[in-house]
Amino acid sequence: MTDSHDNRSLDRRSVLKSIGAGTAVAVGGLGTSGAASADESDTHYHNPVGPIGFGDVSIIEDGGTYYAYGTETPEDIIPIAESTDMYNWEYVAPALTETPGWHPTESDPGCWAPDIRYHDGQYHLYYSLSVWGSDDAGIGLATSDTPDGPFTDQGPVIQSGDLDLTNCIDADTVMVGGQPWLVWGSYEGLYAVQMNDPMDDIVPGTEFQMAGDSIEGPVMLQDNGYWYLIYSSGQCCEGYDSTYRLECGRATSFTGPYYNQNGTDLRDLSGSHDGVPILEGNDQFTGPGHNDVFQGPDGDWWCFYHVEATADDETRYMMQDRIEWDDNDWPVIACDGEPSSQAPAPGEPSGCDDSGSGGGSGPIADGTYHIANANSGKLLEVASAGTADGDNVRQYADTGHACQDWTVTANGDGTYAITNVNSGLWLEVAGAGTAEGDNVQQYSNSNHPCQAWTIEDAGGGQYRLVNANSGLLAEVAGAGTADGDNVQQWSDNGGSHQLWTFTPV
Structure with missing residues (x-):
């Protein structure tokens, strides 16, 4: 089981700049776009749940408080939000006060796609450092004694070229039999490589390919006797023109091979939307993608993700929906594979019927x-x-x-x-x-x-x-x-x- 994740490629930085100054810190409770009028009850939540601009979100829990980390905004680098119920989120602070300076050749790199993990007494925040459109990228590490920071940069973990591979962004760390692994990739293949025990470096020679091209943002989930590889496909960062969606494959062992619902080896994927969607947009929410998975205290799995736009606002927002399982143990998100406007809160019954659809995913929750x-x-x-x-x-x-x-x-x-x-x-x-x-x-x-x-x-x-x-x-x-x-x-x-x-x- 992983305890955080997050990812992506394409221009997070320029898109987030379009949000405008000051918006990233104007948090204030639940979003209401695409939902019924404000509901203060504790039985349902409304999407969007998170602060504006929390793209590529990653989640962790500490002492009953939940923390979310997102791609940089015009106001801060890796913003942090917290929640005591897992669906009312409030902005806390930036994880980093300045952009790390180790990027090899490019100026003004973006700090994207955080992945949070608690390891060996510290909070490890993995982040992507790159320039939009460049293959010369890397994944860095920052650490803190507390989940709300401040975090101290520890430099790169992997850079493009270290393994003769490019576009090393969109990290997801995962423990496999007690051994840490790093999963990453954006548009030039999804890969995994073993990490050293401190989780601050990779072990060359252990890498392998998990999936093909034109996809990004891998996230791992282990359940039902499978390893599930969830990833984003399509175009992000284009507002209402975004085609982002989530797809997946699974394997009986971490090293694969990973096949999707049609029996296709994910390594054979070569284009956007070549896979089978498990979450795609609707009239209310455009471009759901770049997710994390998190298992709540009641054992329910949750998908945290962002949308590129809502029906009312061409801006990124943080979202969440339950992950259920169909009769063949494939994930079903938000009951019917489309973002919910409101749904039963964590700890409440899901609202889905036995077929994995209905109940909580329509415009109005039961x-x-x-x-x-x-x-x-x-x-x-x-x-x-x-x-x-x-x-x-x-x-x-x-x-x-x-x-x-x-x-x-x-x-x-x-x-x-x-x-x-x-x-x-x-x-x-x-x-x-x-x-x-x-x-x-x-x-x-x-x-x-x-x-x-x-x-x-x-x-x-x-x-x-x-x-x-x-x-x-x-x-x-x-x-x-x-x-x-x-x-x-x-x-x-x-x-x-x-x-x-x-x-x-």
Whole structure:
């Protein structure tokens, strides 16, 4: 088992400079892009979880506190964040106060892709030192007595040319039978080499190739009788144009060979996206990649990674999602292989169904919510707290009654069932109607698609409720803002009276 990792290639430095001065230290709690309105409960977390700019993240735990390390930003070199619950992260300090000076030939090198490990009484922080577009790179080591630093640079561990190999960046250290190994690589093959016992140098002659070209950021995970090699494929660092994603292979021994889900030897890979994805972007999050894996105190595996952009912001953010396993022991991240906007917190049940999909990975996590109209601010409720089939659904100011509480449950097919807590009945379009103006009411479960809803993320913490049977949106009739105004279905007209927020109860 490894206790930290992280990696990449392509221009981290210039992309991070585009974030702008000051943003890296403006941390302040959970990100809300692509998520429901802010949830302070301890049962769910919202992505992005981390401070802005924490690319190529690496994680470690010390005495119940978790520490994250990221690629340099315009404000500091290897920023550090900490958390006591593994999902609320706050900026701490930079690990290094100046860029190490040992890079051989290039000026103004970037300090990228940290990998953190506790070894022999000290915290070892491995980092990449390179210039964008150059093959002349290396991996260095800085050490500290404490995880929050300060770290003292110890110089290079490996440099391009040491083993007649180039582009030595994106380190992941791993213990194999008590012996430390260094795994690395970016776009010119992924390799491993044995390290000496102090873990400050390599052992020439022990190196071997693990995977082919056009991939980077290797991370090792040992479980289920396998060694898993997770790596990033595609283009990073291009904002909304990024094509970054995670792929993987596995072997029964650390030295391989590593094969993917299609039976392809990873050494035969030669192009971006030649492998099988285990995490790729969606409408909310672009370019998930360069990850670490971390096993929480309850034994759950977590994938920490960054995205190149969110639906609201073309900036890198730190993300996290659970790693589950399918029936053939292949990793499934975030239940369905796409970044979650919110999901059950560490220590809570995953929310995935038995097939490794559903539950926690959709726009809204399973749970109980106040559903408020974005135009009026009033809550969706069953009129007069009715409990009968056919009772009307409307908007009303918050009364604190359970008739305004709704349980949202993923159906496993991309739709949700929405049931009233007070009555236990389903939100539906009356009579399975498909026309504009047809009424929304509650009714006993009929297993009809008129009782199924697609929740579409509209950005800014707002969502559309689309009836699966009719394809029409739930809205407040006439864009009304008064107590008691009716809720009906209508074609999408872009109005805020057709948008809703979900606040956990």
